[in-house]
Amino acid sequence: MIIDTDAGVDDAQAIMLALTTPGVTVEAITTVTGNVHVSKVVPNVCLVLDVMKKDVPVYRGADRPLLDDRWFPEEGFHGTDGLGDWKDRPLTSRQPESEHAVQALLRLADQHPRELTLVALGPLTNLALAARLDPSFPSKIKRFVFMGGTIAAVGNTPIVTAEWNIYCDPEAAWITLHAFPEATMLSWETTLHHPLNWQHFDSLIALGSEVSRFFANISASNVQYNKETRPWRGYLIPDPLAMAITLQPELVRKVEPHFVTVELNGSRTRGQTVIDYQGTLGRQPNVRVVTELDINGVYELFRRALA
16 A cells, blocks of 8 residues: 555544554555645654554655645644644654655556555645656556545535645646546545544543554544534544545445546636536546445444554
């Protein structure tokens, strides 16, 4: 597996799931500007590896969208550092590799053709650059899963129909979805429909392990955000859901193949994922759109990771 991330809080949680799943080897973690700038993403990933006591090469990637027109950090949910601004955060001495993330993606795909699962948890800038540098790159990836997009135009950005990861770099998302022969999509609305209930969340932070305490510390600020803005929903876990269905595809309960693209021009819809539900465009489906999954199975993944 390769994980491409803009390591905010939920990215960190997703990485924790991958690092504790038997039979999964994380070959690399590539980083990108998204929730916070990539200069903060890299130490966030390194800190997760410290806590999990794992050694995985980390590569610094794109520091801005393809069109540098409107990115800003998502500090309301993730804090200024991307991991919740908890005051006793330890320092990390790990350093990223010297190779750029995009070059690492291309190299690993060449070394392991049709063997790698690629999980994208942030804007798709690195993937779009890789696909442009080597148009054969997408065909060398065994499976591609991404968290991003909307399936009913219920967004979470100033463009009210757009989801954050796609909103941050719409051109990169357009390039990536048109380049990959198939992708699996975990949308924002699917996230809204599949929270951890508060009882489950509380049981995870009560486990008492070092990893559980880390989980609790980085989650504290967005727990408060969740409870202030949508307490009835529970604790939202967008990136862990995408990771969970990658690690255990049997957790998926409903999935539909559709042609999916991205709106680039609308003044009120730029960054919205456009799904051809009726097949009107006559295009072959390129995305498996996940709409239902087993949230209890996701909770069990978390219990194993945090114990």
